[in-house]
Amino acid sequence: xxxxxxxxxxxxxxxxxxxxxxxxxxxxxxxxxxxxxxxxxxxxxxxxxxxxxxxxxxxxxxxxxxxxxxxxxxxxxxxxxxxxxxxxxxxxxxxxxxxxxxxxxxxxxxxxxxxxxxxxxxxxxxxxxxxxxxxxxxxxxxxxxxxxxxxxxxxxxxxxxxxxxxxxxxxxxxxxxxxxxxxxxxxxxxxxxxxxxxxxxxxxxxxxxxxxxxxxxxxxxxxxxxxxxxxxxxxxxxxxxxxxxxxxxxxxxxxxxxxxxxxxxxxxxxxxxxxxxxxxxxxxxxxxxxxxxxxxxxxxxxxxxxxxxxxxxxxxxxxxxxxxxxxxxxxxxxxxxxxxxxxxxxxxxxxxxxxxxxxxxxxxxxxxxxxxxxxxxxxxxxxxxxxxxxxxxxxxxxxxxxxxxxxxxxxxxxxxxxxxxxxxxxxxxxxxxxxxxxxxxxxxxxxxxxxxxxxxxxxxxxxxxxxxxxxxxxxxxxxxxx
Amino acid sequence: xxxxxxxxxxxxxxxxxxxxxxxxxxxxxxxxxxxxxxxxxxxxxxxxxxxxxxxxxxxxxxxxxxxxxxxxxxxxxxxxxxxxxxxxxxxxxxxxxxxxxxxxxxxxxxxxxxxxxxxxxxxxxxxxxxxxxxxxxxxxxxxxxxxxxxxxxxxxxxxxxxxxxxxxxxxxxxxxxxxxxxxxxxxxxxxxxxxxxxxxxxxxxxxxxxxxxxxxxxxxxxxxxxxxxxxxxxxxxxxxxxxxxxxxxxxxxxxx
Ligand SMILES: Nc1ncnc2c1ncn2[C@@H]1O[C@H](COP(=O)(O)OP(=O)(O)OP(=O)(O)O)[C@@H](O)[C@H]1O
Ligand SMILES: [Mg+2]
Numbered sequence: 001x002x003x004x005x006x007x008x009x010x011x012x013x014x015x016x017x018x019x020x021x022x023x024x025x026x027x028x029x030x031x032x033x034x035x036x037x038x039x040x041x042x043x044x045x046x047x048x049x050x051x052x053x054x055x056x057x058x059x060x061x062x063x064x065x066x067x068x069x070x071x072x073x074x075x076x077x078x079x080x081x082x083x084x085x086x087x088x089x090x091x092x093x094x095x096x097x098x099x100x101x102x103x104x105x106x107x108x109x110x111x112x113x114x115x116x117x118x119x120x121x122x123x124x125x126x127x128x129x130x131x132x133x134x135x136x137x138x139x140x141x142x143x144x145x146x147x148x149x150x151x152x153x154x155x156x157x158x159x160x161x162x163x164x165x166x167x168x169x170x171x172x173x174x175x176x177x178x179x180x181x182x183x184x185x186x187x188x189x190x191x192x193x194x195x196x197x198x199x200x201x202x203x204x205x206x207x208x209x210x211x212x213x214x215x216x217x218x219x220x221x222x223x224x225x226x227x228x229x230x231x232x233x234x235x236x237x238x239x240x241x242x243x244x245x246x247x248x249x250x251x252x253x254x255x256x257x258x259x260x261x262x263x264x265x266x267x268x269x270x271x272x273x274x275x276x277x278x279x280x281x282x283x284x285x286x287x288x289x290x291x292x293x294x295x296x297x298x299x300x301x302x303x304x305x306x307x308x309x310x311x312x313x314x315x316x317x318x319x320x321x322x323x324x325x326x327x328x329x330x331x332x333x334x335x336x337x338x339x340x341x342x343x344x345x346x347x348x349x350x351x352x353x354x355x356x357x358x359x360x361x362x363x364x365x366x367x368x369x370x371x372x373x374x375x376x377x378x379x380x381x382x383x384x385x386x387x388x389x390x391x392x393x394x395x396x397x398x399x400x401x402x403x404x405x406x407x408x409x410x411x412x413x414x415x416x417x418x419x420x421x422x423x424x425x426x427x428x429x430x431x432x433x434x435x436x437x438x439x440x441x442x443x444x445x446x447x448x449x450x451x452x453x454x455x456x457x458x459x460x461x462x463x464x465x466x467x468x469x470x471x472x473x474x475x476x477x478x479x480x481x482x
Numbered sequence: 483x484x485x486x487x488x489x490x491x492x493x494x495x496x497x498x499x500x501x502x503x504x505x506x507x508x509x510x511x512x513x514x515x516x517x518x519x520x521x522x523x524x525x526x527x528x529x530x531x532x533x534x535x536x537x538x539x540x541x542x543x544x545x546x547x548x549x550x551x552x553x554x555x556x557x558x559x560x561x562x563x564x565x566x567x568x569x570x571x572x573x574x575x576x577x578x579x580x581x582x583x584x585x586x587x588x589x590x591x592x593x594x595x596x597x598x599x600x601x602x603x604x605x606x607x608x609x610x611x612x613x614x615x616x617x618x619x620x621x622x623x624x625x626x627x628x629x630x631x632x633x634x635x636x637x638x639x640x641x642x643x644x645x646x647x648x649x650x651x652x653x654x655x656x657x658x659x660x661x662x663x664x665x666x667x668x669x670x671x672x673x674x675x676x677x678x679x680x681x682x683x684x685x686x687x688x689x690x691x692x693x694x695x696x697x698x699x700x701x702x703x704x705x706x707x708x709x710x711x712x713x714x715x716x717x718x719x720x721x722x723x724x725x726x727x728x729x730x731x732x733x734x735x736x737x738x
Contacts, residue, residue, distance in 0.1 A: 440593050
């Protein structure tokens, strides 16, 4: 994988060339949601008729649904009529003109992460030419991928250019009937990513949303669809270690992964949205539905996530292990501090024979953060010799935070085996003393110990991402002890 | 009374843990280049003293003072003391799961260097240094690849402490029973490490139960600690005498 520095260097070198950012208009819909808004949204995106029909169907279904409240999270009621469902990327008037106009706290974090200036401007939404340059870089990457036969584009483009694939797979893993937020997303999703890896192809690079910066402001109802054909491999990185400027409070994304015979999909996420202030004001509500299906025999899906941001995180990246001998994995680090709440975990549905799943969840709570692991492992009747191993560790920093574990286990096949291990620990005073005696400050010591705690998960991340994730964790926990 | 070459000066030190007095008026004077052995029965307060010197927060100093390099040591945080050259080889080294030992050593060394205003060592420079240090101590690099102290045998933990001491080059090294539980080879390595580090500028406090260590490391003084105080001070021969007669002849005298 290339480092972000390389990319930015490229960006600075390549001048402005014709990008694909053209048809964007700078208007925003008035708040509110009804059929007319959805028609307007679909028209704005120049979608074929089939997409509009899907959206309307999802909308009608959504209207019959109730917002769920079973998670261990608390938040004020969301007024869905107060949200604007189409907001073009910021331009002109409301975007900051330079970094001088950007929240200094945000800049400080960028600097600590060592993010180059140009990239800082991008992330902070500063209206600069660099944004356009980045588009041309992205185009270059797309050319290279095209040679390998990999399709990597926005979901809007895919809807227009690859209607067969989209119609076949979109909503096939997470149907609009799945849950309240999935239905809402299906009705109003703004944009997102589409990846298609043809049979036998090993995708030549790590794919990252980073290359698709022109979507910076469309994250609210993101939709991602990744299809890996027989024997193919793809590694996809979502998100960015730097906190994104974002005014949208509610995020309800849907991600669907489809792995056919012998295919492997690695999906890594670093989520660092604005968590709100120490009292919990502001901050993103992140209600995400992520699910992958191991459709073919011996297929393999792994989810790796590092969640440090958002006021509320509510997500359960899941695997449907349909193919025989298929493998599902979930590696997660979730950090909550201040007033952050996270209710996260995974679901592993073992359907095929000899399917295996591994769950490693590391929850870290500090201040008044609340961290809940919620996981379901289901061994269906046909899951002969299915195996699951779950390891669920919580680390508490201070005594006002909380960690909860909610494992749900359903076994319908007598030959299947499910193992669950859970630990809760505090940062040990003797460990801190030992580190400090060796010259580390309290913060350095905490960072080191916490990184050690998360090691099994970080090991799953692509190298460069792991380095950034480590640094991010350090920053997220600054001042958490003492 | 105090001489200018005094590195550490402990006066009438009283310290307690959970309101239980442990150190009850301890006096000790360590000059640059000296090696002091502290012996004494279990529970007499040797480790407590070592911990107080290093700044462990569990121990409250209720009276007395400690001067180190002319400064009031009790004003300094744990890491400041470390930066100023105080090194404690732990009686029970702590395990840190998931943290690679090599990464730990490098992070710690660089934290020390940064605090002293020196540049951080690059990865290759650090590798060179650690290889050299290992060679001097006749140690191999097996322990570097593992998580800090996790699953180390008792002897391996102690060796790892010596390695750190050699790496950090402290002004005042406090070795709390670093010789306990070592096989003969390991004991030789520890002694070798200590002797290598012997320097007119460097002082050491060796807490030990065995005269064996003092055969290979000749101390300038041997102190006997009992009930939170140093009750007798002598030279090497005192250790031999203790080996022979046990502690009771001193502690009984004390009580009398
Ligand atoms: N953190 C602590 N909490 C409670 N009691 C403590 C603590 N640390 C030391 N003590 C008590 O203080 C006394 C002195 O202990 P210390 O470890 O200093 O003895 P020592 O001389 O090092 O003994 P040994 O030779 O067995 O290592 C003991 O009674 C011990 O139980
Ligand atoms: Mg002791």
